[in-house]
Amino acid sequence: MDYIPILVLVISFIGLLAIGTPVAWSITISSVLTMLVSIPALPAFTTVAQRLGAGLDSFALLAIPFFVLSGQLMNKGGIAHRLIAFAKTIVGSLPGGLALINVIAAMLMGAIAGSAMASASAMGSILGPEMEKEGYSKEFGAAVNITSATTGLIIPPSNVLIVYSLASGGVSIAALFLAGYVPGILTGLLLMLVASFWAKKKNYKIGERSPLSQVFKTFINAFPSLLLLFIVIGGIVTGVFTATEASAIAVLYTLILGFVYKEIGFKDIPQILLDSTATTAVVMLLIGASMSMSWVMSFENIPQNISDVLLGISNNKVVVLLIINLILLFVGIFMDMTPAVLIFTPIFLPVVTALGMDPVHFGIIMVLNLCIGLCTPPVGSVLFVGVGVAQTTIEKVIKPLLPLFLAMVLALFLVTYFPELTLWLPGLFDL
Template identity: 80%
Template sequence: MDYIPILVLILSFITLLSIGTPVAWSIAISALLTMLVSIPFMPALTTVSQRIGTGLDSFALLAIPFFILSGELMNKGGIAHKLIAFAKTLVGALPGGLALINIMSAMLMGAIAGSAMASASAMGSILGPEMESEGYSKEFGAAVNITSATTGLLIPPSNILIVYSLASGGASIAALFLAGYIPGILTGLLLMTVASIWAKKKGYKLGEKSKIKTVISTFIDAIPSLFMLIVVIGGIVTGIFTATEASAIAVLYSLLLGIIYRKISTKNLPQILLDSSITTAIVMLLIGASMSMSWALSFENIPQDISTGLLSISDNKIMILLIINLLLLFVGIFMDMTPAVLIFTPIFLPVVTKLGLDPVHFGIIMILNLCIGLCTPPVGSVLFVGVGIANTTIEKVIKPLLPLFLVMILSLFLITYFPSLSLWLPNVFGL
């Protein structure tokens, strides 16, 4: 095993990040330096450039800009208020009611918008001040918002599941979408349990119990928003349209909903399009750069070397999955989710498939693992959004965040070692 390419890759990437180089450029330059170990400068530079371009030449990736745009339309279109009102009638009277409303609304919003950032932004700005006025500490509110926002990355439609499908070499997007439901809901329920216990311990006051009439009324108001899930996921699972076509339908549906709710007009539409274009550009540059690094890894036989090294440690599935989970938890602390999925899927997937693990199951393990990284410094994007909206500091949020963070790890290990939690729904639908 040749350790020089691996050392060049790791050291160059860490050095570039530490001096403030943007992540996408750090990835691309590290890939170039790794290839220079074996080939001259000009062929290496040409190859990296080509791989950035060809890495984006995928029909499946068209779904990402559409889902990003539909997420922006949903965020600005008054969807969050309808979902919060519905969630309030269901769990508002329980201990930690507002925290539970935040988690349930984030699950619904994340599932519809497909973005943890959009969910954290919407829930934090709407529910944050309300929680504070009811006596909840802003740090507790921020911690709940940060962790619950990530559940929408598991509950479909989810851009990162599409990215994993690409990185895995063709895992079914429909199967991945269905596989994310139970893990996402399980994680949300565990977060709700911890938030409720914490709120009871701190003596936060209970909300009023909603009447059946109010529950029915808010549910009817939320139906148009929730119906999008049926349209998008139902259409994909039944084969009426592909994930890419579903993403375009999601844009039209969310635009229509925003117009009906009178939250979107010709005045704010250009800004929505601009915001979604900026997000799309960032994501696509990350994907292109990550694909160039994936190619460099394959060229230097790094995935095969790591696979051999891991299997030489043990051929016990439980032990290998534990090692991979620990490595991914470490990776998630320092790397954003999209490049991490694109770079590490080709490395770890061959290892777990040799042990008999289903690629769809491993995809859910990887996504939930990296969701935890979004809640941790120094590059936890959702952490920074949640802290910024709550107008507090990371240091103050750490204490209430820790129990929620630990329960996410518990959920990760349950999903890792009980495959049926991920695979039952895809099997029911024959995927």
């Protein structure tokens, strides 16, 4: 086995990140340096540049800018307020009611908007002050908001699952979307359990029970927003339209909804488009760079070599999955989710498929695992958004965050070793 390409790739990539080079450029430069091991400079530069462009030549990727735009429209369109009001009538009277409202609203908002950062920003700014007013500590509120925001990346529609479909060579997006429901809801329920226990321990105030008439009223107000889930997922699963077409329908629907709610005007459209374009540009650059690195790794036989090493350690599925999960948990601390999915899917997918694992199941495991990394320093984007919105510090949030971390790790363990949790829904629809 030739270890030189692996060493060049790993050392150069980590070294570039350590000196503060942006992730996309760290990926691209380390890919070029790895190619220089095998071929001359001009072909190496040309090949990486070519693969960077070719990596973006995919019809499925068109869904990402549309879902980003629909997420921006939802964030500005008053949807968060209606979802919070609905969640409040359901769980507001339970121990830690406001924390539970945060989790449920984040699950709904994340599922509709498909963005953990949008969810953390919206929930933190709306619920944060209300939780403080009711006697909750600022740090506990931030911790609940940060962890619950990530559930929207597992519950569809999810841009990350689309990226995994691309990286895995075409795993069904419809199957991935359906597979994300049970793990996402399970994670949310475990977070609610921990939040409720913590709130009871701290004697936080319990809200009043809402009458059925109020529950019905808030449901009717939130129903147009919730209907988007059925339109998008229902259309994809039944084959009425593709994920890309569904994303365009989501944009049109949320735009109309924003005007109906009178939360969006024509004057807001240019800024929304500008924000969406900036977010899309960052994501697409990361995807292109990561796809070029994946190709370089394939050219240098790096995935095959790593696969041989892992299977050489053990051919026991339980042990191999434990090793992969530990590696991904470590990777998630230092790398953003999109490049991590694109780089490590070609490495680990052959290993798990050799052990008989379904690629859909592994996709959910990978995304759920990397969601934990979004809540950890030094590059946890959701952590920084949640802390910033709450106007507190990472050091103060860590203590209430730890039990919620453990809930997410437990969810990861259950999803990893009980594939029925993931594959039940896709199997129901023969996907």
